[in-house]
Amino acid sequence: MPAGAETLSAGGDIAAPPADDIVVSAARTVLPASALPLTVDVVGQEELFRQIAISGSVVDALSAMLPAFSPTQDKINGSGVKLRGRTPLYTIDGVPQSTPIRNDARDGYTIDPFFIDRIEVIYGSNALQGIGATGGVVNQVTVKAPAQDGISGRAMLQGNAGDDVSGSSMGGKAGGLLSYRSGAFDVTGGVAFERRGVFLDGDGKRIGIDPNNSELQDTDTLSFFGRAGVDLSPSTRFEVLASRYKIESNGHYVGVNGNRTLGIPASSQRGETPGTPASGLTQLVSASLVDKDLGGGTFSLMGFYNRTRNIFSGGILATFQDARIAPVGTLFDQSQNKSRKLGAKINYERKIPGIPDLTGTVGFDALFDRTAQSLIQTRRSWVPQTDFRSLAPFGQLNWGLFHGLVRLAGGMRYENVQLDVPDYTTLATSGSRAVTGGKPSFHRALWNGGVVLEPLHGIRVYGSYAEGFTIADIGRVLRGISQANVRIDSFLNLTPVISNNREVGVEIKRGPIEASTSYYWSSSDFGEVLVRGADGFYSTTRQPISLQGLDIDVTTQTPVKGLKLGIGYNHIIGRTDTNSDGRLDADLDGGNISPDRVNLTADYKSGPFTAQLRGRFYLSREFVGQPVANNFAGYALLDASVGYQLPVGQVSLSVQNVTNADYITYLTDTQGPADNARFYSGRGRNFTLTWAYRF
Template sequence: MPATRSIRHALAASALLIPAAAFAQEQSSTVSRWGDEDTIIVTAARTVLPPSALPLTIDVIDGITLEQQVSISGSIVDAVSALSPSFSPTRQKLSGSGETLRGRSPLYAVNGIPQSTPIRDGARDGYTIDPFFIERVELIYGSNALQGIGATGGVVNQVTVGPAKEDGFSGRVLLQGTVDGNLHGDGLGGKVGALASWRQGRFDATFGATYEERGAFYDGHGNRIGVDGTQGEIQDSTSWSAFARLGMQIDDTARLDLIANRFELAGNGDYVVVPGNRAAGVPATSVRGDAPGIPPENRVETILLSFTDTDLAGGNMIAQLFYNRSRDLFGGGTFPTFQDVTISPMGTLFDQSANQSRKYGAKLSYEREIVPGLRGTLGFDALIDRTEQSLALTGRAWVPPTEFRSLAPFAQLNLALLDDKLRFSGGVRWENVRLSVDDFTTLAFYGSREVDGGAPSFDDALINGGVVAEPWPGIRAYASYAEGYTVADVGRILRSINQDGIDIDNFLDVSPVVSNNREVGVEVKRGWVTAGASYFWSSSKRGSLLVLNGGVYDVERQRVAIQGLELNVKAETPVPGLDVSIGYAHLTGRTDSDGDGELDIDVDGANISPDRVNLTASYRSGRWRALVQGQWYLARGFEGGDPRNQFEGYMLIDAAVRYETGFGGVSLSIQNLLDKQYITYNSDTTRPTDNTRFFAGRGRTITLGWDYRF
């Protein structure tokens, strides 16, 4: 038996010997939007004002809730998807391509540092740090430019664990094992993690590491789920992560932090896909075998130096310098795109691609009260993103080295009137962007076209404004308008140029995507019930849609309009400790497919999520916690689309329980409790003729864990 399998089985077996189950210990006073908002500072909003003062829809997933969800699914992306009805069902793969928030791509960030790579979107940005090191997740819904490029659907900001609060040593250890519902030997997985913190006077340090082995995934019929050998897999993979934080409290209000993280996830390559049959509803499966080439992998390193002062000349200052490097290796094949008869006979050339991206940047903001009731923020962001995509085995450039440079000053005002019962806010961000591309030659598949490089630049003022009214305590209404900004997947556009005479300086398809979000909402928190409703409209004149062309997704610049309704209600029941909640999201999206100015067809499943209903019951009493949650993905059709991509819908139920033993907490979590057999949303609504990517979702999956804090 290979050494990695021995490690995996040992980890899983040791975790499964633990006698009881449940959720994470309390580690954060932060709560979701339904809790006491006055205790929340949402760092991704770039203000010290609480969410109740902002005309935005904001959720905060606290540490307890996050650990509950991660214990069920194993990832931040799945946790966010489970809790947010307007977030797409996940693909359960390493690639998040097509996973959207409110029908558009979200910006993933760690402590505000962008993890997304929009220049050549490898769609691996949901797997850049281990959840063990995340204290909470901040969700800001809708297009906005708060964090710069990329947040056309919203922001998913992952906030890492903070410094030790008291002198001395503290820490946490985690041990868990995972197995499929039928207890297959190759379905076993395990994870270990440790975090140690020290504080002495003004100085503190935190170090941590995790290691995880994942087995094969099985569907509700007990069959192995097909592996995606091209885009990459979570199943049959190994990951490890290292985290460090060094801090110094300069004085009572000023602090300096250095944070570093490295994350690596690599497939083991033990399985090959067996095509399914879409027409017969038979999903792809996997059998043991050696996949050709190097298994797909993802590696990310992030370094952040930050200085904060909460009382600098009466205001709050935040300064950050950061560096982020990522390398995404994709699986290979003798794909038509890779063929070149000058290297090998047609149809015989095997290759695989790799994205490499480096980001350097700085963020500076200063906020203070100008006069009583009026707060102002001034800031400046700078970002340089250098990205390329190469064919790893032959050294050919598929996407030429491309540099994105953004310089963006911004200003915000927030005015409180009538004893804070009425607030007006507004601001502007001036984006000064330049794309630099050298002369390059496309692959032979595209005709070996010689393309003149260039450095097109764009300037745009992105505005936002809104009003918040809270006429009575616990009743809040708001309306807002905000613009977001990104670039279309420039890499996909550049690599697919198939005509001569293209000059990047005047190539319209690399122009920016500016989207807007208009929103109205009402939130009520009175007594035993809290509720919220919001309706939004989002549009972009030259949007960015993924369109399947010859087996490869390309970008098409089309007008896109999306609108949606979100409803959430949470209630305390007469049973002490028992709460129930319901959430609903309805989304529609239309696009102008023929360029005549009319929205004529629906956007498809690669670009928008289905309507959804979430039902949750949570219970807490003494040392016990318990959770049952259901997610109903409703059937969806796509007017003007391929009828084979109609979505039938499905329902999933998860459950978890935790008991505090006095020496740590023991948790038992079950994903897909009823062992439902279903086809994942992305597989069901895209690639109607591709039998190798017709994937079922995970069947019943059991995770047993123990975690201890000291």
């Protein structure tokens, strides 16, 4: 999906220079994407709006559009949703949404997509935004500030129903946003509310309710967004952004186990959910100052505060049992993950005097994260309150040679990371072990470098090497300690994951054709593999990981005016060492790697009328070294949408799973072969009618 023709400044404002290239703010530079040895996709406003109307969320929309993304299972839990076989870092205008200490896998659901104008996706391990981008960066760029004096805005009304148009499957959404500019000052504010019904599969049956990781179905979401800014000079802008996103379960349904042996998927029925309703709350405040002409360069400074509180559904689960509180097999509990992040980013970029076409960037990032996970019914600590600190200076150079024929790029980020874990005691099911806390630290230079060749206008060839890093899911490690006399300072499982990405690619933009292909290799000597237990909780194992894959994307204008066709393909292989003998002896399973896949797309636009068909073909896969029951048979899905511009607003009808295919989702089909509670079918045919208006 090639980048569009608009350009994004470092401050987030849309400009319209005559260049064909787009500037990707997530790359921490004002240079165009064509100057960077990276694979980048930019999902523009129109395409994003259309796909979210079909899929309902940013994560599901990206999964549908980008073959390198794993298929989702229509749940709010993103565990197992990967980009190129690794976890992506989700950001909002560059502010990280991850919770590195205890990854609750909800970082893709922290802002309503009504307030998102576009999404920048940088593929592959990198340290451009710091911790977490082992699979890449997904930067959600919020609605831009108004460019002209006066009042502007947008409004949306939406209705949604399953194939039987029953009351229980119906939902809806309403959103409104107003902007006002007067001279140098502008302000924007908006609200969005969404109610989701239950989801039906291709057989017309209710899809199973997740017993402890919570849901998208049968939920309400209420979101607020605000931005205020002032232009201090023609080149300098200061702005403050705030958002609040809350999703909460209505608790009208409970899960009914399926039967994997008989091929019967899990379902749901009316019933009361015990405990506190599952919910997710994210609050974000950021302030930024950008000067595009400070000493001949661009200076930017950002500070942010981000707070999350996620409550998971509860149950009488084996992990929560403690005979000192209640007889084993009777104790109900549920967990809550709370995280608070404070951070700052500063960088300066300018041409280097005396050396033609050499651009340098220097900067410094700081991140302070405090996270704890508790069991809220019995007030027990599951993951102790742990502090994470990252201080990271970085520098980059980008040098154009031979009038742009060759461009060299490279740099280094120096990460200085420390954890602060207090003394604590594990749950009874882990032996009530007394663990001695500590302050393990990590210092590492993370390098990147690459070359871009442009032998002819519209043809770009590049090769690159980049290192990324993350810490293993500290919460899962800490809460799972069952050995005696563990001291955190010397506990090997807390060693960070260092991933690298080697990549070569070709992009062509000539005449009616836009095409790209890239081949990548990625490895971690001490990686992290998710392993799902019988109770649905994931643990982590530290194993070497090797990934390699191929991405292909081609779009072309056809002789039929207004008709554009596209094809995308992703192939990926993932291997790991399961017995520590130095040999990669097994495939990664479906919770850690996506299936091979083909996307076919047809877009048509004529006057006020638009239409799109998108087919997704997930190819069968066998996992060598994994249980035979985890093999994947594959399935195909077709989505469609049509739109028409009215005198006031635009109306559109979107259909998810047009053929009403009945299938088992990839993530649940390829892991947990004995887990009947999470044997989920995919969503069947679903209709969304939308009216949207901009003024």
